[in-house]
Amino acid sequence: MKSNQFVIIGLGRFGSSLARELIQLGYDVLGIDKDEEAVQDMSQELTHAVVADSTEEEVLRSLGVRNFDCAVVSIGDDIQASIMTAILLKDLGVKKVVAKAMTELHGRVLEKIGVDRVVYPERDMGIRVAHQLVSPNLLDYIELSKDYTIAELAVPKCLSGKSLQDLNPRARFGCSIVAINKPKGIIIAPTGNDVLTEKDVMVVIGTNQQIEEFEDAVIR
Structure with missing residues (x-):
């Protein structure tokens, strides 16, 4: 123990x-x-x-x-x-x-x-479910503070084969991909050379607006 x-x-x-x-x-x-x-x-x-x-x-x-x-x-x-x-x-x-x-x-x-x-279990669960309902690729959502959120986003087919350098979310939207959960294991602090596949899950940190803009432009 x-x-x-x-x-x-x-x-x-x-x-x-x-x-x-x-x-x-x-x-x-x-x-x-x-x-x-x-x-x-x-x-x-x-x-x-x-x-x-x-x-x-x-x-x-x-x-x-x-x-x-x-x-x-x-x-x-x-x-x-x-x-x-x-x-x-x-x-x-x-x-x-x-x-x-x-x-x-x-x-x-x-x-x-x-x-x-x-x-606030009920309130927080309600917030997470609401975000999941309006964003089909959102698997989980945690509010870290008033300004920052961490989200798990499923990689859609359209992004399969693209590297993080291709997406460049930090320069384009201000958010960062801090981990990639792959079927074979998780990559912590991935580099621009890491390539996404359809079954991956991206762990993204940023403001709500930054993550929403990233989803709208790249995922949906």
Whole structure:
């Protein structure tokens, strides 16, 4: 097992999915939920799973949450409990606290109380799906910041056999191809001599406008 240990508080759809993936990646995971049925469903999959009220400081203290490298608050149906849990985790000295936000206002409150990272699973998934619907070649879309996005674009037949030098996206559009995922493996930091084939996936970084212009001019 790897050294990092995670505590996931709230074993709903998001929390349980996150916990399972961390276990698959080889990490220790403690799952906490006040719903006995949710804990029972996950008990065989996680390192530990306990029924507990995360808004009780003594409960969290007794579970030793301060010894974990990262705590994720994934409570989805009770904003007050989410905020109280995050406050207690910070007070107890957990190294890193990540929290799921239901709304923008909820997220702003979490940021104000010092949560290290706020995630918006439903909103972010909606954004990604919307981009995929309007751009058939877009396989994935992640907003890195307010200004920059990273996108995975499938290479269409019309680009098969062309080199990155032929496309020259940085000079023409301002975006960069930072990797090419080929059936035989991934090329990190490809050069202008690397040639695309139809089954490749380009990993492109740039602003939304730059990537959109690149798609419009070269791919569509």
